[in-house]
Every structure is written in structure tokens, then in C-alpha cells.
Amino acid sequence: MGEFNWLAVVLGALAFFVVGALWYGVLFGKVWQKSARLSDETVRSGNMALIFALTFLFELLIASTLWHGIERSGASARATMMMAVGFGVTVMVPALGIHYLYLRKTLSHFLIDSGHIVTGMAAMGGVFLLFR
Numbered sequence: 001m002g003e004f005n006w007l008a009v010v011l012g013a014l015a016f017f018v019v020g021a022l023w024y025g026v027l028f029g030k031v032w033q034k035s036a037r038l039s040d041e042t043v044r045s046g047n048m049a050l051i052f053a054l055t056f057l058f059e060l061l062i063a064s065t066l067w068h069g070i071e072r073s074g075a076s077a078r079a080t081m082m083m084a085v086g087f088g089v090t091v092m093v094p095a096l097g098i099h100y101l102y103l104r105k106t107l108s109h110f111l112i113d114s115g116h117i118v119t120g121m122a123a124m125g126g127v128f129l130l131f132r
Contacts, residue, residue: 008131009067013059015127016120020055023116035109063124070128077129084125088118 024032033043066087070080093114100110 004064004071005067005131008128009060009063011130012063012067012124012127013056015123016059016063017056019120019123020116023112023119028112028115031108032112035106035112059120062121066121066124067128070132075132077132080128080132081122081125084121084128085118088121092117092121 033040066084069075070083073079073083075083096113096117097110100113
């Protein structure tokens with residue numbers, strides 16, 4: 001079993017965070033906002049420092065859990081990426097889907113957010129490959 005590598009975990013979480021910034025900023029920002037039924041005023045009214053800080057803390061939790069699983073299993077490079085993307089596709093996206101069904105969210109909203117999760121997990125897995 002390998003050691004817990006905080007640098008890998010922090011950089012993996014940062015990779016996920018950067019994907020989110022690009023995903024909801026440059027790539028799908030306006031489409032997502034419309035799908036989420038959020039006005040410009042509503043988006044601006046949030047405490048963005050708190051939202052970003054909590055987002056990063058949640059991403060650290062995801063990264064630490066993934067890193068621990070990868071290290072405990074002794075996963076190869078291929079298995080590391082399979083675990084990262086697989087966790088996003090088979091655990092995180094279905095959990096999001098369940099919530100979105102009850103919240104009556106649109107399919108486009110679900111697809112945008114699901115794409116972010118899977119891409120973010122792939123980025124995190126890619127960072128972890130640098131430390132394996």
C-alpha cells in the first residue's frame with residue numbers, strides 16, 4: 001500500500017475545480033444558466049467566495065477518497081483512469097440523476113452537470129497518474 005499523498009490530492013481537486021471553471025464559464029455557462037433557470041441577478045446574488053471554497057472542499061473530499069482507493073488497490077495507470085472515470089459515471093452521475101428527477105430538472109441541465117462530473121473526474125485521474 002502506498003502513502004497518502006496530499007500534494008496529489010490537492011492538485012487532483014484543483015484539476016476538477018479548473019474543469020468546473022472552464023465548463024461553467026467559457027464552455028456551457030449561459031446554456032447551463034438557462035437550463036438551471038437562474039437569472040443573471042440570481043447568479044450574482046450568491047456569496048461566490050463561500051461557494052468556491054465549499055466547492056473546493058468537496059472536491060478535496062472526492063480526491064482524497066479516490067486517491068485512497070487507488071493506493072489501496074495498487075491500481076495500474078489504466079485502472080487509475082478506469083476508477084476515476086468509473087466513479088464519476090457509475091456513482092456520482094446516477095446520484096445526481098436521482099436528485100434531478102425529484103427536483104424536476106431538465107435533461108439539458110443533467111447532461112451539462114454530468115459532463116462536468118465525468119470530465120472533472122478524468123482530469124483528477126490524469127493528475128493522479130503523475131504521482132503513481
